[in-house]
Amino acid sequence: MERINLHDKEFRIFIPFSKIEEGIKAVAQKLNRDYKGKGAPLFLAVLNGSFMFAADLLKHIDFQCEISFIKLSSYSGTSTTGEIKELLGITTPVKGRDVIVLEDIVDTGNTIVELHKILQDKEAASVKICTLLLKPESYHKDLPVDYTAIEIPNDFIVGYGLDYDELGRQYKDIYVLDTPNS
Numbered sequence: 001m002e003r004i005n006l007h008d009k010e011f012r013i014f015i016p017f018s019k020i021e022e023g024i025k026a027v028a029q030k031l032n033r034d035y036k037g038k039g040a041p042l043f044l045a046v047l048n049g050s051f052m053f054a055a056d057l058l059k060h061i062d063f064q065c066e067i068s069f070i071k072l073s074s075y076s077g078t079s080t081t082g083e084i085k086e087l088l089g090i091t092t093p094v095k096g097r098d099v100i101v102l103e104d105i106v107d108t109g110n111t112i113v114e115l116h117k118i119l120q121d122k123e124a125a126s127v128k129i130c131t132l133l134l135k136p137e138s139y140h141k142d143l144p145v146d147y148t149a150i151e152i153p154n155d156f157i158v159g160y161g162l163d164y165d166e167l168g169r170q171y172k173d174i175y176v177l178d179t180p181n182s
Contacts, residue, residue, distance in 0.1 A: 011175035
């Protein structure tokens with residue numbers, strides 16, 4: 001589909017699944033290189049948005065690993081609230097473990113900074129950030145984003161796990177908010 005309508009907004013195709021898949025495979029290759037022979041790290045996927053990314057990424061991982069999930073929220077509609085809410089906490093022990101956080105998108109970075117603090121408090125051996133999408137224009141934190149599949153401009157997007165007020169996650173492609181002058 002070239003265009004979709006969600007609630008009161010129209011979106012146009014922005015990143016086709018083939019490009020998403022290329023980015024995921026490239027990130028998986030880097031992870032496979034960096035974690036080969038290093039034990040079984042824990043992938044910690046941030047719900048709801050990263051579920052598709054996590055599933056597709058793990059299909060290309062060739063080292064032993066575990067996966068768990070955490071649910072944090074900082075969005076309302078099309079903008080961030082700036083406040084991080086922990087809706088589902090970490091249920092897997094992380095003390096002394098290497099943890100790879102899987103995010104759908106990093107923009108302001110508030111979520112990953114908060115999650116990094118939580119994991120440090122729980123004494124994770126190391127914490128790496130792996131994201132499908134990074135908005136470098138918006139991200140100004142000191143915490144490094146270790147693995148990025150695709151960099152994008154500071155636009156509002158949906159699809160491939162990302163939503164607009166809980167709609168649009170199911171699309172395999174990524175769509176951008178269509179504005180009158182775009």
